[in-house]
Amino acid sequence: MTKLPRCACCDGTLEPAQQLRFLVETDTLDDPAHLARIRLMPSVNGRPVPVCCACQERVQGQPALLRKPRAAGMFGLIGALSVGLLLSSLFTSRG
Numbered sequence: 843m844t845k846l847p848r849c850a851c852c853d854g855t856l857e858p859a860q861q862l863r864f865l866v867e868t869d870t871l872d873d874p875a876h877l878a879r880i881r882l883m884p885s886v887n888g889r890p891v892p893v894c895c896a897c898q899e900r901v902q903g904q905p906a907l908l909r910k911p912r913a914a915g916m917f918g919l920i921g922a923l924s925v926g927l928l929l930s931s932l933f934t935s936r937g
Contacts, residue, residue, distance in 0.1 A: 851897035864892045 849856060863882050867890040870877045883890040884901045893901060
């Protein structure tokens with residue numbers, strides 16, 4: 843038996859209908875036309891996210907709950923560049 847995921851929002855157990863929806867949607871990822879017709883679960887980057895019925899209703903009311911913040915990647919890039927510049931200025935020869 844496959845170990846089924848828990849709710850991505852509240853970490854609760856999924857109802858049997860939600861488990862079936864998640865399994866069907868993850869099984870049909872290679873056929874985007876078919877997946878678009880049957881999609882019921884919320885998704886992030888085109889992949890379905892397992893959520894219970896209560897959390898699905900909450901996410902559908904506020905879809906921004908599952909979006910990944912884009913600014914975090916940019917801040918990480920700027921931080922890495924600034925550390926690189928600082929280290930290169932410390933270790934360059936001054937002669």
